[in-house]
Amino acid sequence: MASQKALIIPAKGSPFTLVERPIPTPGPGEVLVKLAATALNPIDYVMRLNGFAVTEYPAEAGIDGAGTIEALGEGVEGTGRSKGDRVLFERLKFSLDYGTFQQYALTDAKRTYKIPAALSFEEASTIPLCLTTAGLALYGPHGPRGGAALTAPWTEGGLEKYKDQPALVFGGSSSVGQFALQFLKLSGFNPIIATASAHNEAYVRAAGATHFIDYHTTPYTALPEAVSKITSTPFSLVFDAISNEETQRTAWGLTGAGGTLAIVRTPVVGEPNVVLDGGRRIAFVWGGVNYMDAEPAGREWADKMYAGVEAFLMDGRLRPNKWEAVTGGLAGIPGALEKVGNLQSSGAKMVARIDSA
Ligand SMILES: NC(=O)c1ccc[n+]([C@@H]2O[C@H](COP(=O)([O-])OP(=O)(O)OC[C@H]3O[C@@H](n4cnc5c(N)ncnc54)[C@H](OP(=O)(O)O)[C@@H]3O)[C@@H](O)[C@H]2O)c1
CATH class of the missing domain: 3.90.180.10 (Medium-chain alcohol dehydrogenases, catalytic domain)
Structure with missing residues (x-):
């Protein structure tokens, strides 16, 4: 053999x-x-x-x-x-x-x-993994595996649908953060604010961030003030691609009424994937489509995601x-x-x- x-x-x-x-x-x-x-x-x-x-x-x-x-x-x-x-x-x-x-x-x-x-x-x-994680966290249906249930850019009316709504990404130079930024840009969010180390600023901006904050010189305790100088509109979407205790607490504090905080590690700020105070949610995602494939509606969703993402990869809009x-x-x-x-x-x-x- x-x-x-x-x-x-x-x-x-x-x-x-x-x-x-x-x-x-x-x-x-x-x-x-x-x-x-x-x-x-x-x-x-x-x-x-x-x-x-x-x-x-x-x-x-x-x-x-x-x-x-x-x-x-x-x-x-x-x-x-x-x-x-x-x-x-x-x-x-x-x-x-x-x-x-x-x-x-x-x-x-x-x-x-x-x-x-x-x-x-x-x-x-x-x-593969980090694109799926970001994609499911943002566009996956509400449910036990997370998902902010935004309209995906690969569905009709989804491209730039969230034009001029602000978004915040913790860890823009991480692999998950990079894909979150690219998706948020396709979805039209603006401004898109991201944290990372100074030497990764160009990388984070190239993926879609319009504003960059160095989390070493602006520690997370000072982030709300720094962000308030960029936008006064509450965040409907905060993506914490790092999800340690400090980033989750800061991120949850900045998530506006009716908004979603997407996280990638065990929640520390509240119960995930249910409606919480102010109509807010914590989307705690598991970045695999295998569970979606377990039932017909999920399979259909995943089929569309695979076709849509493949088209964006082919035309270079996802990198x-x-x-x-x-x-x-x-x-x-x-x-x-x-x-x-x-x-x-x-x-x-x-x-x-x-x-x-
Ligand atoms: N739930 C899921 O299905 C799922 C799937 C994939 C990953 N994850 C989890 O998501 C996290 C990220 O994974 P990854 O593969 O994207 O990691 P990664 O790319 O290896 O992460 C490294 C990056 O993290 C950044 N970073 C570290 N601490 C930071 C902080 N306090 N604030 C901002 N940025 C910080 C660093 O940025 P600088 O160098 O610029 O400082 C570095 O570029 C991991 O904890 C991973 O286990 C979960």
């Missing part, structure tokens, strides 16, 4: 281990992707550390993948995905065959995006993150993850080239 190199987590808390394991066979509706590049995410770090999201051991981390379709499962032929297509995808299942820290992974054919010709595999690999190379292929991932897991990768996604692992 053909085998591949894979970086596995043998048991809870144990170090990553490089092994040989079989190349899996795609099931109905699935494709086998020969991975060229994988991007690292903070979740990969906690999966190894404490078993977050792990359903069985040995486990495979790795959420973001970009590569070439190698084989089609039953029923995929004729659906728009063919052998040899360059695709990017977010891991949708947590079992071993679906992780992206290995040379071949399975995924759902419908939940792949074709990679625009202008993008490298490395660039493409920066997109990948800046990236930095992980040296050493799969073997270099554990070292690089220490930095990523502590949010110390500043303004760049760490990407490992794994086709020559």
